[in-house]
Amino acid sequence: QKEVEQNSGPLSVPEGAIASLNCTYSDRGSQSFFWYRQYSGKSPELIMFIYSNGDKEDGRFTAQLNKASQYVSLLIRDSQPSDSATYLCAVRGGPGDMRFGAGTRLTVKP
Amino acid sequence: NAGVMQNPRHLVRRRGQEARLRCSPMKGHSHVYWYRQLPEEGLKFMVYLQKENIIDESGMPKERFSAEFPKEGPSILRIQQVVRGDSAAYFCASSPPPAINYGYTFGSGTRLTVV
Numbered sequence: 001q002k003e004v005e006q007n008s009g010p011l012s013v014p015e016g017a018i019a020s021l022n023c024t025y026s027d028r029g030s031q032s033f034f035w036y037r038q039y040s041g042k043s044p045e046l047i048m049f050i051y052s053n054g055d056k057e058d059g060r061f062t063a064q065l066n067k068a069s070q071y072v073s074l075l076i077r078d079s080q081p082s083d084s085a086t087y088l089c090a091v092r093g094g095p096g097d098m099r100f101g102a103g104t105r106l107t108v109k110p
Numbered sequence: 111n112a113g114v115m116q117n118p119r120h121l122v123r124r125r126g127q128e129a130r131l132r133c134s135p136m137k138g139h140s141h142v143y144w145y146r147q148l149p150e151e152g153l154k155f156m157v158y159l160q161k162e163n164i165i166d167e168s169g170m171p172k173e174r175f176s177a178e179f180p181k182e183g184p185s186i187l188r189i190q191q192v193v194r195g196d197s198a199a200y201f202c203a204s205s206p207p208p209a210i211n212y213g214y215t216f217g218s219g220t221r222l223t224v225v
């Protein structure tokens with residue numbers, strides 16, 4: 001069974017702080033990794049993807065991947081109340097094979 | 111450029127009735143994926159389809175659930191003889207032929223309530 005694990009949270013950070021979200025996966029053959037943001041009652045929205053070891057930055061978001069440790073993370077710098085949402089980690093092993101973690105709920109307090 | 115269109119947004123069915131959920135992929139996308147999300151849980155893969163083909167249905171319950179993506183028209187997820195445990199949000203996503211680093215675009219979902 002291919003598993004994607006996330007801390008369910010809730011994770012609470014003050015406005016302006018760095019929020020760190022973590023994800024581990026069990027399938028060593030996984031090839032690409034995605035972070036989705038989901039507001040309550042809404043659909044998931046893709047915010048980042050990464051497929052090479054190291055860091056990938058996009059604005060306030062940085063995705064980090066360590067395939068040896070089977071670990072992927074998302075850092076949100078200068079967190080804003082509008083970042084309050086559930087963040088879903090997704091792992092793809094092959095075409096059509098995208099599996100999601102249960103999500104981490106983030107609250108950014110003004 | 112319309113995104114992934116799902117309808118209805120909300121669907122209420124009595125136990126034993128049939129539920130039909132529709133999904134029209136984004137223009138240019140030929141691959142459709144259905145996921146189910148229970149409250150406070152992540153997305154669970156159900157089925158992956160191309161036009162007129164089921165590619166992977168490993169996440170579909172063996173009974174009462176079926177999916178199709180005909181040559182013309184939307185993809186349909188069909189649930190027969192619904193039970194209360196089928197109450198969930200059902201999301202459809204689409205993509206072009208899946209390159210490994212290409213993410214999915216999700217529709218707004220259908221929230222099914224079985225009473």
